[in-house]
Amino acid sequence: MIIGFIGGEALQPVPDPITEDSLKVLVVSTSYPRFAGDRAGGFVASSCEALVKLGHEVKVVCPHAPDLAFSEVMNGVTVKRFAYGFGGAWECVAYGDGIPVNIKKSWAAMMMVPSFCRSLRNAVMREAEGCRIIHANWSVCGALSVAAARHHKIPLVTTMRGSDINAADFVSRFIARRACSNSDTVVTVSRESFDKALSSGANPERSCVITNGVDTEIFSPSSDKHGMRRKLGIDPEAIYLIAVGRLVSVKNIEYLIEAFYRLVHVVGANLSLFADNEAFKQVFGAYAGGQGMNDKATSFADSLAHNIGRTRLLLVGDGAERESLERMVNEKNLADRVSFVGEVNRDDVPDWLKASDIFALTSRNEGRPNSLIEAMACGLPPVCTPVGGVNDVIRDRENGILAELDKPDELAGILAHLVNNDLERTRIGKAALETILHGDFGWDSHARKLTELYKTLLEKKA
Numbered sequence: 442m443i444i445g446f447i448g449g450e451a452l453q454p455v456p457d458p459i460t461e462d463s464l465k466v467l468v469v470s471t472s473y474p475r476f477a478g479d480r481a482g483g484f485v486a487s488s489c490e491a492l493v494k495l496g497h498e499v500k501v502v503c504p505h506a507p508d509l510a511f512s513e514v515m516n517g518v519t520v521k522r523f524a525y526g527f528g529g530a531w532e533c534v535a536y537g538d539g540i541p542v543n544i545k546k547s548w549a550a551m552m553m554v555p556s557f558c559r560s561l562r563n564a565v566m567r568e569a570e571g572c573r574i575i576h577a578n579w580s581v582c583g584a585l586s587v588a589a590a591r592h593h594k595i596p597l598v599t600t601m602r603g604s605d606i607n608a609a610d611f612v613s614r615f616i617a618r619r620a621c622s623n624s625d626t627v628v629t630v631s632r633e634s635f636d637k638a639l640s641s642g643a644n645p646e647r648s649c650v651i652t653n654g655v656d657t658e659i660f661s662p663s664s665d666k667h668g669m670r671r672k673l674g675i676d677p678e679a680i681y682l683i684a685v686g687r688l689v690s691v692k693n694i695e696y697l698i699e700a701f702y703r704l705v706h707v708v709g710a711n712l713s714l715f716a717d718n719e720a721f722k723q724v725f726g727a728y729a730g731g732q733g734m735n736d737k738a739t740s741f742a743d744s745l746a747h748n749i750g751r752t753r754l755l756l757v758g759d760g761a762e763r764e765s766l767e768r769m770v771n772e773k774n775l776a777d778r779v780s781f782v783g784e785v786n787r788d789d790v791p792d793w794l795k796a797s798d799i800f801a802l803t804s805r806n807e808g809r810p811n812s813l814i815e816a817m818a819c820g821l822p823p824v825c826t827p828v829g830g831v832n833d834v835i836r837d838r839e840n841g842i843l844a845e846l847d848k849p850d851e852l853a854g855i856l857a858h859l860v861n862n863d864l865e866r867t868r869i870g871k872a873a874l875e876t877i878l879h880g881d882f883g884w885d886s887h888a889r890k891l892t893e894l895y896k897t898l899l900e901k902k903a
Contacts, residue, residue: 464895465498467572469565469582471535473503473520478786481536484653484811485578486518491654491888493517500572502564504535504557523564526553538689538761540581541604541613546761558585565589574598574895580605580613583620583627590625596898599624600651603808603829604691606637617641625898630809631830651891652830654884655814655877662820662874663795670796675780680752680860683797683821685790685812686804688760693826693846695762695769697803700852701754702773704860707853745861752778752860757793759784794819798866799859804828805846817841818877822869824855840872 468489472482482503489499493516505511505522507529513520526532533550534557537543543550561582566589569575575590576598577583583599590597599620606617606629621627622642628651629635635650663669667677675681682701686692756766756779763781770779785793794800800816802825809830816823817834823841825831835841842859844852859866 463496463498464574464892464899465572466492466500466574466576466895467565467569468499468501468576468578469561469586470501470503470578471540471561471582472578473501474515474787475506475509475536477515478788480784480787480790482578483787486516487654487656487884488887488891489518490516491884492891494885495888495892497892500568502561502568504532504561506532506536521564521568523560525556525560538687539604541608542689542761561585562588566592569593569595573899576600576891576895577620577624578602580617580620583624584616587619587623594902596625596895596902597623598626598628598894598898600628600630601634601638601808602630603634603806606634606641606808607806607829614641626894628894631807631833633829633832634808649894651887651894652809652833652882653811653814654887655811655818655882656884657818657877657882660791660794660815660818662870666796669792673792673796675755675796676751676753678751680748680799681755681797682752682799682801682856682860683755683757683793683816684801684803685757685794685816686802686810687758688756688762688766690762691805692760692762693803693805694756694766696847696849696852697754697801698766698769698773698775698779700803700849700856701779702775703849703853704749704752704856705775705778706773741861745857748861749857752856754779755782755793755797756780757782757785757790790815791819794821797821799824799856801856802826802831803844803846803852807831809833814877814882817873818882820870820874822859822866823873824852824859834876839869840876841869 470482470485474481474483474486489501492499500519500521502521502523505524509522511522531549531553533547534540534543534553544554562585565586569589572595574596575586577586578600579602586597605613618641621638625647627638627643627648629638630652632650635648638648639645670677684694684697688694767781770776794816800821800823802810802813802823804826805828807829813823813825813831813834823835824844825835825841826846827843835843837843842855844855
């Protein structure tokens with residue numbers, strides 16, 4: 442089996458003598474589900490659970506939070522949560538909007554960072570006893586796991602997930618460099634992140650790309666979209682554009698709202714205003730060619746106005762930017778067209794995707810967004826900004842549409858095209874689904890690649 446590439450070359454299956462099927466793996470993460478259905482660190486949990494299904498013994502070290510057990514077993518994974526600070530409400534560094542946002546908006550979280558780091562490092566040192574591999578998620582966990590890996594003389598794998606390797610501030614770059622230069626192997630989730638890891642000191646001969654997976658039994662097209670909408674209490678006849686993710690700055694939701702505003706109040710109100718917009722011409726051809734509106738074009742414009750009139754935007758997720766985004770929606774008179782669904786149970790995300798028609802991702806940077814491949818697995822046509830691992834997955838105008846950053850007129854034109862063309866939505870959505878079904882996107886495949894990597898490292902240590 443090939444697990445990805447290391448230094449540009451394929452990594453081949455490990456030879457004997459490492460033949461034991463089960464390995465004891467310590468996974469370190471700053472985010473992990475706190476309860477059933479919690480979306481925090483859901484992809485880390487899916488990875489761990491896939492490893493357990495292959496017969497490995499997996500233990501996770503992650504932060505404690507108020508009202509949580511310090512030790513429990515979740516879906517076959519042993520979860521060990523470390524306390525820090527003064528406990529209780531002072532355990533505020535992790536979860537929520539994520540560590541970078543939390544420490545920017547809360548002086549208490551900032552104060553607790555030294556205690557958090559010290560407690561994480563000590564917990565890894567303690568829990569690594571008897572383990573064969575330490576697998577850290579995000580650069581901060583990799584940097585704080587170096588001492589334990591050296592003390593216990595076991596390999597350290599660090600997965601850079603995107604937000605860490607994309608950060609531009611000095612502290613983040615310092616942490617990334619320490620993690621990359623001291624790990625036995627650096628794993629990234631996209632080719633762009635791979636290149637950035639190399640610039641942070643990762644050895645190209647000991648680095649590889651292993652992407653996250655998606656469960657296609659859970660994320661799949663709906664056979665009864667109207668029934669799903671009735672279940673969720675939303676309009677069965679509307680056209681739904683959906684975005685799924687935290688409402689934080691990097692997700693760039695204000696750009697999506699601005700484009701949606703222009704779709705509703707500019708394109709929908711006056712098609713001729715876009716006659717000279719090149720992106721609009723591309724998607725509409727002669728109808729927006731600036732030659733005046735003939736009878737056929739007038740009929741087209743009527744159809745477009747009708748479909749825009751029944752289009753709604755669903756924002757699934759919560760975060761620090763919600764209040765400002767709600768204010769933006771109200772100022773643009775979109776309150777009746779944009780729904781802030783809020784944070785939903787991890788198990789309910791597939792229902793919202795299955796009830797929708799178009800998926801949008803307008804982030805400023807990404808690793809390899811799980812929300813994108815989940816939407817594609819549900820057969821939705823994705824419209825995305827060309828950032829990070831998006832470019833590894835989307836073939837423009839084939840299995841999705843790429844929209845440049847900070848060009849709301851262009852994005853509005855793309856959305857108008859899809860809103861008014863159900864055949865195009867179906868074509869792109871089908872191609873998106875085929876990409877997932879016939880590509881290497883399963884969690885089982887992900888876990889097998891990690892297993893081969895672990896065994897390769899153990900063979901080198903032997």
